[in-house]
Amino acid sequence: MQDYKELNVWKKSHQFVIEIYKNIISFPKEETFNLVNQLKRASGSIPANIAEGCGRYTQKDFASFLQNALGSAHEVEYLLLLSKDLKFISSDQYELLNEQICEIKAMIMLLLKK
Template identity: 65%
Template sequence: MQNYKDLLVWKKAHQLTLEVYKVVSTYPKEEIYSLVSQLKRASSSIATNIAEGTGRFSQKDLAHFLQIALGSSHEVEYLLLLSKDLGFINNDNYFQLEKNINEIKAMLISLIKKVRL
């Protein structure tokens, strides 16, 4: 198919994952095996599924993995809201991460529509 590293949406998803890893390093230790772990897995799942989808041989397979990436982005969006409401991240960090995740979601939706044509 194509090189996932050339896709802007993958680059943004990868950057989001790096940002999430930095932010969760400040979470309380008792959250390491719950919220921290789930946020790390969900955020890395976005870029991972984009990469896996581009390695497939059909547009249908690519669309499937992009859908999974979109689902993971919704999961990250909620987990960030939960983190903010629990006081683990401040409003500035939350709003920046929310902006980034919304850009990624919009890009994924657009790409899914394009791939399905």
């Protein structure tokens, strides 16, 4: 297929994971195995699924991994809203991260339409 590191959606989602890790540092310690773990797993799943899909030989397989990445992006979108509502992140942090995850979702959807 293609080198995942060349895809803009992979680059953007990889940087997004880094931003998530920076933002969850301030979460309460009791959330380490709950919300923190879910955000790490779901956000990391986005670029990981894109990378794995790029290693497949058919467009159908690639699309399946993109769908998994999109599902993880939707999960992250909700977890960010929950984090804001629980006041673990500020409204400004939420707006910035939500804008990024919405851009990533749109990019994945465009790839799925190809």
